[in-house]
Amino acid sequence: xxxxxxxxxxxxxxxxxxxxxxxxxxxxxxxxxxxxxxxxxxxxxxxxxxxxxxxxxxxxxxxxxxxxxxxxxxxxxxxxxxxxxxxxxxxxxxxxxxxxxxxxxxxxxxxxxxxxxxxxxxxxxxxxxxxxxxxxxxxxxxxxxxxxxxxxxxxxxxxxxxxxxxxxxxxxxxxxxxxxxxxxxxxxxxxxxxxxxxxxxxxxxxxxxxxxxxxxxxxxxxxxxxxxxxxxxxxxxxxxxxxxxxxxxxxxxxxxxxxxxxxxxxxxxxxxxxxxxxxxxxxxxxxxxxxxxxxxxxxxxxxxxxxxxxxxxxxxxxxxxxxxxxxxxxxxxxxxxxxxxxxxxxxxxxxxxxxxxxxxxxxxxxxxxxxx
Numbered sequence: 001x002x003x004x005x006x007x008x009x010x011x012x013x014x015x016x017x018x019x020x021x022x023x024x025x026x027x028x029x030x031x032x033x034x035x036x037x038x039x040x041x042x043x044x045x046x047x048x049x050x051x052x053x054x055x056x057x058x059x060x061x062x063x064x065x066x067x068x069x070x071x072x073x074x075x076x077x078x079x080x081x082x083x084x085x086x087x088x089x090x091x092x093x094x095x096x097x098x099x100x101x102x103x104x105x106x107x108x109x110x111x112x113x114x115x116x117x118x119x120x121x122x123x124x125x126x127x128x129x130x131x132x133x134x135x136x137x138x139x140x141x142x143x144x145x146x147x148x149x150x151x152x153x154x155x156x157x158x159x160x161x162x163x164x165x166x167x168x169x170x171x172x173x174x175x176x177x178x179x180x181x182x183x184x185x186x187x188x189x190x191x192x193x194x195x196x197x198x199x200x201x202x203x204x205x206x207x208x209x210x211x212x213x214x215x216x217x218x219x220x221x222x223x224x225x226x227x228x229x230x231x232x233x234x235x236x237x238x239x240x241x242x243x244x245x246x247x248x249x250x251x252x253x254x255x256x257x258x259x260x261x262x263x264x265x266x267x268x269x270x271x272x273x274x275x276x277x278x279x280x281x282x283x284x285x286x287x288x289x290x291x292x293x294x295x296x297x298x299x300x301x302x303x304x305x306x307x308x309x310x311x312x313x314x315x316x317x318x319x320x321x322x323x324x325x326x327x328x329x330x331x332x333x334x335x336x337x338x339x340x341x342x343x344x345x346x347x348x349x350x351x352x353x354x355x356x357x358x359x360x361x362x363x364x365x366x367x368x369x370x371x372x
Contacts, residue, residue, distance in 0.1 A: 006281040008303030009294030010040060015306040015313075019342065021255075022126075022317050023335050028250035032270050034129050035198055037310075039274040041133055042202025043282075049144040050206055058145060065141050068361045075357055076311055076349055077130065081105060084123050094121050107134035110190040118186045122318040126310065128190045135192050136199050152207045156200045163197035164264045170194065171258055185256035188263050197268050201275040211283045221276030228273055235260055308346035308354065316342050 014033040021030025052061055081104055088097040099116050103109040110128035112118070147155065167188050174184040188194055205211055232252030238260050239246045246254045253266055284290055293299070302309070320338045328334030 004282055004285050005300045006285050006290055006294040007040065007044070007278070008306075009296065009299035010036065010278060010281060010303065011306040012299040012302030013294065014040070015302060015309045018126075018310065019313055019317075019339060020335070022314060023338060024321075024331060025247070026249070026331060026335060028247050028255075029253050031255045032253065032274075035267065035270045036274045036277075037129065038132070038195055038198035039202040039271050040278060041136065042199035043205045043275075043278055044202075045137065045140060046144060046203035047206040049141055050149075053145045061145060062141055066137075069137055071357045071361055072307070072354075073130075073134065075353055076308060078105075079353070080311055081124075087123075094123055096121070100124070103131075107131045110135075110192060113183070113187045113190060118183055123315055126314045130310075132190075132192055132195050140199075149207060152203075156204050156207055159200035160197045160204075160268065163194060163200075164268055166191075166193045166196075167267070168261070168264045171263055181258060185258055185263065188258075189256040194263075194267070198271040198274075201268075201271040202278065205275065205279055205282070210279055217276055217279040217283055221273065221280060224269070224273040224276050227269055231265070231269060235262060235266075302343070305343070305346040305350045308349040309342055312345050312349070313342045316345065 014036040017027065017030040017033030017036070019030070020027035021033070049061075049065065052064060056064075081101075084094070084097065085101070087093060094100070096116070096119070100109065100112060100121070103112045103115075104124060104127060108131055109124065110131040112128075143155070144152065170191060171184055171188050174187060175181070179187070210217070228251075234252070236246060236248075236250070236252035239252075239254070239257070242259055244254070244257070244259060246252075253262070253270065256263065280287075281290055281294055285295075317338065320334075320341065324337065325334050328337065
């Protein structure tokens, strides 16, 4: 599979959703952008691994994969953490950095709430998802290398079916143990195995060869969207009846809610819809609508700098919300200004740090170009 710029467009779409969510919940369902990132990672990484495992010894296969992932992920992540550490040394903020640092530096921050009380930090609350991604990268190459395609298919089905069970069991266990509902919602959402089905839905595309088959992804997307609308309306009405504060822009899917067992079924449903979008963008990459929505230059540009946008956008929002947001009477105008700042910072990071390092991706372990 060669480079498909529509996939960068999907990345751009995902990060825009996340930024809308964090900017005073302008779009309450914007958190789904993270779900889209997970499904896309499952698709891209599995596609790469299945290509690379052919006629390659295990050592070369693993070294090549981890070399490319290291260049892509580590530099600005650890640079960011180093800056936070210097801020802490000078100003003793964030106050809980001594507790969070071991989790942050080992990509296990999503498990932090299992040990310490959860709180929204001004520097790295959003890093939980990067931890889950890295944990997926740690074990999945081994799985793909040693399992046959048939075995992988069985495993993916199991992952999709078991993840909702894990979410159900974990929530009940925490509640029975006296953990508050709000706290439980955050733990379940950030738990590694709670998000396994998202990666599995993405991985199913290359493993089941859906992009090369006669399978019609429009039927999948339409079915997924029908369920999305139907369950969304039902959940929205039920939440209002239960006295929950939920807005229209949640589309019936507020983040992490346990009511109506949303934590059990909604993540899987949303991942299914994301899978449909990705499959259409790959299978019908030259379709005029697909190219216009996801393949336009601006969305592709956002996708290319999306990692930096994700890393930096939260702390920029914390500063913007405190110092600049009060000057904007219209939220959307404030969001535009905030977005311009984020894009500027992420672009500089991409040009000065990420792009020069990414030029070494194939220096020692060459492979065909793909949207990674």
